[in-house]
Amino acid sequence: MTERGVVFDLGYTPHDGERRGRRGALSTTYRDGLNRVFGIHRRARKKILPWLLVVIAVLPAVVFVGFAFLLSTFAPEAESPFGSHADYFGITAGVILLFVSLAAPELLIPDRREGVLSIYSSRPLTPDDYVGARTASLLTVIAGFMLIPQALMYVGFAALSSDSFFTALGTNADEIPKILGAAAVYALAFAPMGLLISTIASRKAAATGIFFGVMLIGTALAAALVEATGVPGHRYAALLGLGEHPTHVSDWIFGRVGSSDLIVANNGFDPWVSLVVILLVAGVSSAVVVSRYRRIM
Amino acid sequence: MDNTPILSARDLGFAYGSIVALHSVDFDLPSGRIGLVGANGAGKTTLIKILLGILRPTTGSAAVLGFDATKDMLDVRSRIGYMPEGDCLPLDVTASEFIVYSAGLAGLPRNAARQRSSDVLTLVGLEEERFRPLGGYSTGMKQRTKLAQAIVHDPELVFLDEPTAGLDPEGREEMLDLISRLGGFGINVLVSSHVLGDIERTCDRVLMLDGGRVLRSGPLSHLVDADVVSVDVIGDVSAVVAQLTAAGALVETSGSRLLVSSSDDDPFRLVRDALAASGNGMRSLGPKATTLEDVFLEGSDA
Numbered sequence: 001m002t003e004r005g006v007v008f009d010l011g012y013t014p015h016d017g018e019r020r021g022r023r024g025a026l027s028t029t030y031r032d033g034l035n036r037v038f039g040i041h042r043r044a045r046k047k048i049l050p051w052l053l054v055v056i057a058v059l060p061a062v063v064f065v066g067f068a069f070l071l072s073t074f075a076p077e078a079e080s081p082f083g084s085h086a087d088y089f090g091i092t093a094g095v096i097l098l099f100v101s102l103a104a105p106e107l108l109i110p111d112r113r114e115g116v117l118s119i120y121s122s123r124p125l126t127p128d129d130y131v132g133a134r135t136a137s138l139l140t141v142i143a144g145f146m147l148i149p150q151a152l153m154y155v156g157f158a159a160l161s162s163d164s165f166f167t168a169l170g171t172n173a174d175e176i177p178k179i180l181g182a183a184a185v186y187a188l189a190f191a192p193m194g195l196l197i198s199t200i201a202s203r204k205a206a207a208t209g210i211f212f213g214v215m216l217i218g219t220a221l222a223a224a225l226v227e228a229t230g231v232p233g234h235r236y237a238a239l240l241g242l243g244e245h246p247t248h249v250s251d252w253i254f255g256r257v258g259s260s261d262l263i264v265a266n267n268g269f270d271p272w273v274s275l276v277v278i279l280l281v282a283g284v285s286s287a288v289v290v291s292r293y294r295r296i297m
Numbered sequence: 298m299d300n301t302p303i304l305s306a307r308d309l310g311f312a313y314g315s316i317v318a319l320h321s322v323d324f325d326l327p328s329g330r331i332g333l334v335g336a337n338g339a340g341k342t343t344l345i346k347i348l349l350g351i352l353r354p355t356t357g358s359a360a361v362l363g364f365d366a367t368k369d370m371l372d373v374r375s376r377i378g379y380m381p382e383g384d385c386l387p388l389d390v391t392a393s394e395f396i397v398y399s400a401g402l403a404g405l406p407r408n409a410a411r412q413r414s415s416d417v418l419t420l421v422g423l424e425e426e427r428f429r430p431l432g433g434y435s436t437g438m439k440q441r442t443k444l445a446q447a448i449v450h451d452p453e454l455v456f457l458d459e460p461t462a463g464l465d466p467e468g469r470e471e472m473l474d475l476i477s478r479l480g481g482f483g484i485n486v487l488v489s490s491h492v493l494g495d496i497e498r499t500c501d502r503v504l505m506l507d508g509g510r511v512l513r514s515g516p517l518s519h520l521v522d523a524d525v526v527s528v529d530v531i532g533d534v535s536a537v538v539a540q541l542t543a544a545g546a547l548v549e550t551s552g553s554r555l556l557v558s559s560s561d562d563d564p565f566r567l568v569r570d571a572l573a574a575s576g577n578g579m580r581s582l583g584p585k586a587t588t589l590e591d592v593f594l595e596g597s598d599a
Contacts, residue, residue: 012420012482015413015451020404021375028401041394043430115384119446121351122379122456123402124371297351 025125026133033137037103049102057095061149065156072160085150085175086254089182093247096145096186097215103141104194105207107134117297127297131290138191146183182250189246189278192285199289215243223263238267242281245274303328303454303485308357311343318343319509326504330480332496333489335506341489345456349379362453375404378447378455382462385443388432392423392442395431396449403450417445421475437468444475454485461495473498525585526557526564532577540571556585
C-alpha cells in the first residue's frame with residue numbers, strides 16, 4: 001500500500017540575515033539598468049538590437065586586428081592602412097548615438113509609465129540615488145562600447161608589433177589617457193541629453209526620435225543657420241550642432257586640430273569651446289532630470 | 298501586545314496648494330493590524346505618503362517605528378513594505394524576477410532575495426505562475442504580486458493601500474485571508490480601505506479619517522461593541538419607554554424596537570426591570586449589532 005502524501009505548511013520564515021540598506025538598493029538599481037539595456041531577463045526580441053549594436057561596435061576592431069595580423073605575416077614591410085584609436089572613435093560614435101537613443105528611454109520611461117517608481121519610493125533609495133544609479137548604468141554601457149574595441153586594438157596591435165608585447169604596450173601607453181579622455185567626452189555629450197529627453201518624453205519611441213532630432217537634425221540646422229549670412233552672429237549657430245562637439249574635442253585630445261571639416265571647427269571655435277558646451281549641456285540636463293525626479297518620487 | 302506606538306503623528310498637516318488634505322492630525326497607534334478608513338479623498342493616501350517620506354508635511358511631524366518619517370526617511374524605508382493602490386508592476390518581466398528585484402531594492406543580498414522570493418510567491422499562491430511575464434496576469438494575480446513585493450524583505454510594518462481594489466469576491470476573500478495571516482508572521486499591518494467590511498475582517502484597531510481629520514481612533518472592539526441593548530417589545534411600548542426613562546436610560550424608539558443605553562447602569566438589567574414593572578413582554582433581547590459603518594456614519598454626521 002502506498003503511503004498517503006502529506007502537505008506541509010512551511011509558513012513564513014523571518015529574514016535574520018544581512019540587510020545592505022541603501023548600498024544594496026543602489027547596486028540593485030545599477031545592475032537592473034545594465035540588464036535592461038541589454039534585454040537580460042527580458043524577452044528575446046528585447047535582446048536583438050542592443051547585442052547587434054555591440055557586434056557592430058566591436059567587429060571593426062576585430063577586423064582591423066585580423067588584417068594587421070595578415071599584413072604582419074605576409075607583408076611585414078607594408079604600412080598598415082588601418083585606423084588609429086582616434087579614427088575608431090569616429091566609427092563607434094554613430095553606434096553610441098544609436099545605442100543611447102535606445103538605452104536612455106529604456107532606463108527611465110517604463111518605470112514611470114508602469115508606476116514602478118512607487119516601489120522605489122518605498123525602498124531605502126532617494127530620488128537622487130535612483131537617477132544616479134540609472135546614469136551610472138548608462139555611462140558604464142557607453143564606456144564599454146567605447147573602450148572594449150579600443151582595448152582590443154591596443155592589445156592586438158601590441159601583440160603584432162615587431163617589438164616584444166610588453167615593450168609595445170609601454171610604447172603606446174601615452175594613448176591610454178587620450179582614449180579614456182575621449183570616451184569620457186562622448187559619454188558626457190550623449191548620456192545626459194539622452195536621459196533629459198527620456199525624462200520629458202512619455203514614450204520610448206518618441207524619446208528615441210527626439211534624441212536623434214536634437215543630435216543629427218540639430219547639426220543640419222546649425223549648418224543651415226551658419227550659411228544664413230544675413231543673420232547677425234550667424235557664426236554662433238555652429239554651436240547648436242551638439243552631435244559634432246565630442247568629435248571636435250576628441251580630435252583635439254588626439255592632436256588632430258584642423259584635420260576635420262566640422263561646422264563648429266570651420267567657424268573658428270576652438271575645441272575648448274566645444275568642451276564648455278558639452279559640460280554646460282550635461283550640467284543643465286542633469287539638473288533638470290534630478291529636479292523632475294525629486295518632484296515625482 | 299507591545300503598546301509602544303509604531304505610528305504616531307503630532308499636529309500633522311498637509312496641503313496640495315490651497316487644498317488642505319490633512320488638518321492637524323494626532324494619533325498614536327500600537328503594533329498590530331491597523332485599519333486606516335475613510336471615504337475617497339479623506340486623506341488616507343496622503344497620510345501613507347507622508348509616513349513613507351514621499352511627501353513632506355506642511356505642519357507637524359510623523360514617526361514610523363520610532364523614526365521621524367521625514368528626517369529618517371531611509372531608516373523608515375529599510376523597515377517597511379508598501380503595496381500601492383495603483384499599477385506598480387513592470388509588465389515585461391516575470392513575477393519571480395520582479396520579486397527578486399524588489400528584495401534586492403530593499404537591501405537583501407542576492408541569494409537571500411532569491412530564496413525569499415520563492416517562499417513569498419508560494420505564500421501568496423503564485424508558485425505555479427511565477428515564471429510568466431506580469432503583463433499576462435489577471436487583476437487578482439497582480440494584487441498578489443504587489444503584496445509579495447511588499448513583504449518579500451520581511452518588513453516590520455507593511456502599508457497596504459486598498460489591497461482588495463478591483464478583485465472579484467473570491468479574490469477578495471483570498472486577499473483578506475492573506476492579510477489576516479500577516480500578523481501571525483510578526484509583520485505589523487496598516488490597511489487603508491474605504492471598504493469598512495474589509496477592515497472589520499482583518500484589523501484589530503482603527504484610525505478613521507474624514508475630510509483630513511481624525512474621526513475616531515482605537516481598538517475595533519471598543520468602537521463597534523457599543524454598550525447598547527436592542528429589545529423588541531410585545532405590548533405597550535410607551536409604558537416600557539416611560540419606565541426606562543424614569544430609571545435614567547437613554548432610549549431610541551423604532552416601532553416596537555427600542556435601543557437602550559445607560560452610562561450609570563447595566564442596560565440589560567434596566568430593560569428587565571422596565572418590562573417587569575410595566576407588565577409587558579418581548580420577542581428578542583440582545584446587544585445592538587454595531588458595524589464599523591454605523592460608527593463611521595455616526596461620527597461623520599456629528
